[in-house]
Each structure stands twice: as structure tokens, then as C-alpha cells.
Amino acid sequence: MTGKFYGIGVGPGDPDLLTLRAAALLKTADVVCIPRSAADNESVALKVAGAHIGPAAEMIEVSTPMTRDKDQLEAEWRRGAEKIAASLAAGKNVAFITIGDAMLFSTYTYLLKHVRDLIPEVEVESVPGVTSFAAAAAHLDLPLSEGTEKLAILPAVDDPEALRPLLAAFDNAVLMKVAGKYEQIVAVLGDLGLKDKAVFVSRLGYPDQFVTRDLDSLVGKKRDYLSLILIKKGGLG
Ligand SMILES: C[S@@+](CC[C@H](N)C(=O)[O-])C[C@H]1O[C@@H](n2cnc3c(N)ncnc32)[C@H](O)[C@@H]1O
Known part of the structure; x- marks a missing residue:
């Protein structure tokens, strides 16, 4: 069975400003997907949410280049969505973490479109975060x-x-x-x-x-x- 895709807003920075729902889902996700720009030594979202992620979770990274070149961005989102879709197709639940709220200026919403292109029937839950x-x-x-x-x-x-x-x-x-x-x-x-x-x-x-x-x-x-x-x-x- 295809896994479920979660987009989790992890709040602005303070690890205790995650919602209870976000923390509970991160504890049990099979795969946690982390956005990472070339400029980051460590993903900002991971710094915020790291303490809540279960010890058995598999981590995958999705590159979020700091560019406004549409073609380059689309290509990266597609690549990221393919990684996510592979885990979902293997029956794993995947949680993509994103700073602040999931639906405001987030790579999550672009990835979601591509994931749905790849697996139209995928079950999705977007979890709001403190902006x-x-x-x-x-x-x-x-x-x-x-x-x-x-x-x-x-x-x-x-x-x-x-x-x-x-x-x-x-x-x-x-x-x-x-x-x-x-x-x-x-x-x-x-x-x-x-x-x-x-x-x-x-x-x-x-x-x-x-x-x-x-x-x-x-x-x-x-x-x-x-x-x-x-x-x-x-x-x-
Ligand atoms: C890509 S948007 C992400 C917005 C995020 N999804 C939200 O709900 O706030 C990045 C922008 O959010 C703002 N931002 C995010 N985290 C912040 C923080 N901890 N302190 C101040 N501004 C922040 C800044 O304006 C930054 O340029």
C-alpha cells in the first residue's frame, strides 16, 4: 500500500513551538524529508524539528536551490518528488518538514504538486505551523x-x-x-x-x-x- 505524505510546518525556530500534531507525526514517520539549500551547513528545518524525530526514521534530503530560475527549480522539485514518491511507493509514510507554516512560501507546496503528478492517488496531510x-x-x-x-x-x-x-x-x-x-x-x-x-x-x-x-x-x-x-x-x- 502506498504510504501517506505529510507536509509539516515546524514553526519559526523554537523547538517547542511545533504543534502537538507535528511532534506526534515526526515521532512515528518512516521517512523524514529535509529541505536543504546549498548555502546551509545544516537544514534549518532539521535544526528546529530534530529533537522530535523518531530514532528509527530514515532521512532524505531535497535540494532547495536559492535561485529564481523556473526551469532549475522545477527540475529540483521533480527530483525531490521522485525521491519522496519512491519511499511512498514502498509503503513508507513520508514527512516533509518546512519552517513556519507549511502553506506559506514553502517548497512543500511545489513538491506536493509533483508528488501528486507521480502518484495521483496519494493520501496527503498538511500540518499547519506557527508562521x-x-x-x-x-x-x-x-x-x-x-x-x-x-x-x-x-x-x-x-x-x-x-x-x-x-x-x-x-x-x-x-x-x-x-x-x-x-x-x-x-x-x-x-x-x-x-x-x-x-x-x-x-x-x-x-x-x-x-x-x-x-x-x-x-x-x-x-x-x-x-x-x-x-x-x-x-x-x-
Ligand atoms: C521561504 S519563507 C518561509 C516562511 C514560513 N513558511 C513561515 O510560515 O513563516 C522565508 C522567510 O520567512 C521569514 N522567516 C522565517 N523564519 C524566520 C525567523 N525565525 N525569524 C524571522 N523571519 C523568519 C523571513 O522573512 C524569511 O525570508
Whole structure:
């Protein structure tokens, strides 16, 4: 019988921010599938979830290249899905672990499409996780939105100028993936008068987590990929 495919959001970083369901499934999965970019010495998701994985679990890695080349990405996802499908076809349950929530900017959702192409009848369960921005808001005791406030969740990887109309239209925003275009993002926030209504959060839940309201202090400095900015037009309180 074909195994079951699980996509497990393991939360933002703190190993005790996994859900009980995620922890229980990881304890019993036959195979745990780990996303790994060439830049990682160790998979970030594995660092977060490692303590919950059963001792008998077989580990397989899926490469997640840091590229936006569609063909290269599709080829890697296909290769990853083939590895997963081979284990599923052998009757093993496979749990793919992913940081934060499974359904938000995750390799899991791309892999899932390919796994379903390969095994259309496969049984699937996606397990939600605490998102990075939910954990950041909680860490700061900062409501993401109250009442009728509109909240935008924006990947800030493309032209930061495109953020202007979006930031104008929403009361609050989460800017994700801010490390690469940080200088341009900060310049846009400055123009819009939002710099003192924003907070930068990096590597939340890891020993080297870092939070600052002084966005200028990071201009020209190295920023970690696991970084986001929360913006509240009503102020940070
Ligand atoms: C590929 S997305 C993954 C999002 C994830 N699925 C979630 O639910 O938060 C990666 C982005 O999430 C944010 N992120 C993830 N973990 C984080 C952490 N521990 N601290 C701060 N930001 C984090 C950063 O903006 C990073 O660039």
C-alpha cells in the first residue's frame, strides 16, 4: 500500500513551538524529508524539528536551490518528488518538514504538486505551523491587526518600489524575505514616513535572534535570510 505524505510546518525556530500534531507525526514517520539549500551547513528545518524525530526514521534530503530560475527549480522539485514518491511507493509514510507554516512560501507546496503528478492517488496531510510573523508579533506583544485594520503579507524580493501602493492601501504589513533588497526597502519606508512604525526581526527563536527598531543601523550590513519587518501605521505602541 502506498504510504501517506505529510507536509509539516515546524514553526519559526523554537523547538517547542511545533504543534502537538507535528511532534506526534515526526515521532512515528518512516521517512523524514529535509529541505536543504546549498548555502546551509545544516537544514534549518532539521535544526528546529530534530529533537522530535523518531530514532528509527530514515532521512532524505531535497535540494532547495536559492535561485529564481523556473526551469532549475522545477527540475529540483521533480527530483525531490521522485525521491519522496519512491519511499511512498514502498509503503513508507513520508514527512516533509518546512519552517513556519507549511502553506506559506514553502517548497512543500511545489513538491506536493509533483508528488501528486507521480502518484495521483496519494493520501496527503498538511500540518499547519506557527508562521514567522505570528511568532514575531507574539515576541513583541504587538497585535498584527485589531478591529478593521487591514494586514498585508508581502514578499519583498522584487522591486521595492512596487511596495509603495500596497503599503498605502493597508494599515499594517509584514514584509518577508527582506534581506536582499534591504537598503531599497528602508528607503521606501523612509519616503512613506513608516521607518519609525517598523520593526526588524531576524532569526526569531534561534540563539542569535535579533530585533531592532533602528532600521538604518542595518543599512550596508549583512542581514540573515531569516529576517522580516513588521509595519504598523498606528505605531508600535
Ligand atoms: C521561504 S519563507 C518561509 C516562511 C514560513 N513558511 C513561515 O510560515 O513563516 C522565508 C522567510 O520567512 C521569514 N522567516 C522565517 N523564519 C524566520 C525567523 N525565525 N525569524 C524571522 N523571519 C523568519 C523571513 O522573512 C524569511 O525570508
